Amino acid sequence: MERFRTQVYDVFAADHDGLVFNPQTGETHYLPPASWLILESLHRSPRTFGEIVAILRAALDPSDGEGVEGLAKRYLDELRNLWLITTDDASDVERR
């Protein structure tokens, strides 16, 4: 099963959000709460999509219209586009 992982080391946690130094690009990114929650959880260990959805579901307002799965996919895509996370997927390995 595909697992998401991160290799960033330099992170700064604020109250519910945080900043991360991206070693791939040399940039610093501010991450709002949901993205930060995902990154922080991946910082501890790689996780599957289902596990990330469960983490978000526990933290977010369930009345959100977009649905937790949709949000998780969007945030993961954003993090992947910033080169902050990768997956075991072959295309990601190739990108790296």
Next chain:
Amino acid sequence: MTAWGAGQHLDRGVVLDFGTARARVSSLGIASFGSALARVYGEFEPIDDDGICEVSVLLRPVTGNWLKKPEIELVSDGARLFDAFAPRLHLPLFEWGVNFLLAQRLLHLLLLHAGSVALDDRAIVMPALPGSGKSTLTAALACRGFRLLSDEFGLVNLNSGMLHPLVRPICLKNESIEVIRRLWPSAVLGPEFAGTRKGTVAHVAPNAQSVSCRYRPAKPVAIVFPRYRRGASLVVERVTRASAFNSLAVNSFNYTFLGPLGFRCVARLVEQCPVYRLSYDRLDEAVACLQEIVADRRPSGLLESPVELLHNA
């Protein structure tokens, strides 16, 4: 060592030691530059040696175009910095030129664009955009017993997190000159220079206490984003740590260059120091507030609900 002479001549050059960095300065045939320099660096002993300097500059007249009005230029390492200035603006050209060069050369430190002052080796860093009253507030604190670390830079040691002094004159602009003259009658000010790109400027000479302590780092204990608001009451607010981080990084001259070292340095600073935004009109109120902050007391009237900073707004 040597001493400033009357009508100081700089054709052979002298070295000024600011604490964290040294500059060699020389000039050729620029009337009154030597005496202006001697006035605002009066507490420094100009050094007459060939030691290593971070910055070496020469002020000289521009030659080769007889049709133009006389101008002077600042040359460093054989290259001219900035457009030429009118000869009467020698000291502003020197001060801005040296600031520019130091911002490019002290790359072993995190360079914040900030005023920094200390009381009993406890330092306040005041990052700010131009026009926020940073220099005026720095001068006001210096006249109330704080030692000047720098009017322009917060120099943070990447390893220890300590703040290093870079003691140089405080550049006041326009109305601030008269404000500080009234507040601090014994302050030594250099000549006023009208018609610069920042209006009229004058430089406050660092006092003896600041100069004698210029090799002694201080521990940062608070970060305060000042903003002058004419006619406004004093407001002091906490700042969210994430936006404080962003604003410090934006305010740094070399954050991007330092990469992960810069990230860790800013993170440590924000973690170890409370961060405030101070909006003020009256200098005496602002100084009293900063005296409470540096003494680790809760500033009077603090609004607890943290605010986000948007580019230091």
